[in-house]
Amino acid sequence: MKASEVMDPNPTTLKPTDSIECAAKYIMERRYRSLPVVDDNFCYLGMFGVNCLLKQVIPKAVFMDKGLKNVSFIHESLEDLYQRFSDVKDQPISVCMTTEINSISPDTALTDTLLQLYETRASIPVVEPGTCKLLGMISYWDIGDKIMQTGVAENA
Numbered sequence: 001m002k003a004s005e006v007m008d009p010n011p012t013t014l015k016p017t018d019s020i021e022c023a024a025k026y027i028m029e030r031r032y033r034s035l036p037v038v039d040d041n042f043c044y045l046g047m048f049g050v051n052c053l054l055k056q057v058i059p060k061a062v063f064m065d066k067g068l069k070n071v072s073f074i075h076e077s078l079e080d081l082y083q084r085f086s087d088v089k090d091q092p093i094s095v096c097m098t099t100e101i102n103s104i105s106p107d108t109a110l111t112d113t114l115l116q117l118y119e120t121r122a123s124i125p126v127v128e129p130g131t132c133k134l135l136g137m138i139s140y141w142d143i144g145d146k147i148m149q150t151g152v153a154e155n156a
Helices: 020-030 050-057 078-088 110-120 140-155
Strands: 034-038 044-049 124-127 134-138
Touching (some): 020 034, 020 050, 020 078, 034 134, 044 050, 110 124, 110 140
Antiparallel strands (some): 034 044, 124 134
8 A cells, every 4th residue: 555545635825925824723623633735736845733833822931042941930821822823823824834844756655655544653745756836744643634534344
C-alpha cells in the first residue's frame, strides 16, 4: 500500500498572503493542528499551524535569546492574550509558517509514511515527484479512519 491510497486528495489549504486571523478561524472551527500553504499554482510552500498561533500570544520574552525559562510569575488574562493576537491578526501567515515538515511522494510505502507521521507528529504533505505540486495530505485522522474502515469491512 502507498501514501496515495491513504491521503486526503482535497485538503483545505492556505495561501501565504492569507491573514493569521483567517488561518486561525480555519484551524479553530475545524480543529486542525496545521494546514498546508500553497501558492497560486498549488505549489507546496510549507505549513501553518497551532504552534504559530500559540507563539503569537505567548509573551515575547520567552522566545528571546536566553529568554525566560520559567513564566509562572506572569499572570495573564484572556484579554491580554487576545490583545497580542489582535496585534498580529492582519499579518500574512508567511511570517510564521514552517518549512520544516518534509513532504513525501505518492508512492511512498505505507510503513515509511506511518513512521514519518509518528516522528514528525504532524500531517504530511504529499507532493508530486519532480515538482512542488501538492497532491494531498495525510493526517492521523486519515490513517485512523482507513484502519477502522478496514476493520468494519472485515467484520461485516
